[in-house]
Amino acid sequence: xxxxxxxxxxxxxxxxxxxxxxxxxxxxxxxxxxxxxxxxxxxxxxxxxxxxxxxxxxxxxxxxxxxxxxxxxxxxxxxxxxxxxxxxxxxxxxxxxxxxxxxxxxxxxxxxxxxxxxxxxxxxxxxxxxxxxxxxxxxxxxxxxxxxxxxxxxxxxxxxxxxxxxxxxxxxxxxxxxxxxxxxxxxxxxxxx
Numbered sequence: 001x002x003x004x005x006x007x008x009x010x011x012x013x014x015x016x017x018x019x020x021x022x023x024x025x026x027x028x029x030x031x032x033x034x035x036x037x038x039x040x041x042x043x044x045x046x047x048x049x050x051x052x053x054x055x056x057x058x059x060x061x062x063x064x065x066x067x068x069x070x071x072x073x074x075x076x077x078x079x080x081x082x083x084x085x086x087x088x089x090x091x092x093x094x095x096x097x098x099x100x101x102x103x104x105x106x107x108x109x110x111x112x113x114x115x116x117x118x119x120x121x122x123x124x125x126x127x128x129x130x131x132x133x134x135x136x137x138x139x140x141x142x143x144x145x146x147x148x149x150x151x152x153x154x155x156x157x158x159x160x161x162x163x164x165x166x167x168x169x170x171x172x173x174x175x176x177x178x179x180x181x182x183x184x185x186x187x188x189x190x191x192x193x
Contacts, residue, residue: 041172
């Protein structure tokens with residue numbers, strides 16, 4: 001009807017985002033002597049990349065990997081194609097060789113919460129993530145060897161084990177600030193307990 005305004009219920013903020021705003025921001029402000037809450041480092045995006053080289057020969061492999069990555073992230077992955085032909089790997093230019101997803105805002109915090117609290121504890125003989133994956137620009141990169149650690153994946157439907165690279169991008173100005181932010185978010189680093 002014209003003139004009638006329909007209000008939709010807003011989804012509640014992710015648990016990790018709420019914790020970040022209420023607990024971590026004041027703690028980081030105190031630790032780094034910041035006066036403005038906008039100066040506090042925060043996660044800007046999370047990029048998940050899955051290389052699927054066999055997708056060049058078999059389309060079903062890349063379709064299955066795309067389905068699984070979509071289940072894990074809650075977002076449809078973008079298919080990446082080869083930029084040039086490599087005869088040793090039997091790859092021609094323009095063939096699908098990987099998948100990537102860029103997560104921001106609520107989906108990003110939900111993914112990080114599931115990654116730190118559900119998926120990583122399921123890794124066999126897990127001792128923590130190596131902090132050497134931190135670069136000097138506030139980004140942290142690490143890899144996972146299999147997609148089976150995520151609860152969204154059904155073991156019976158998996159045809160091949162597939163690893164992935166995850167990059168957590170922050171706006172931290174220093175390595176120490178980025179490391180502290182990730183520790184507070186729940187990232188299990190080696191030697192921490």
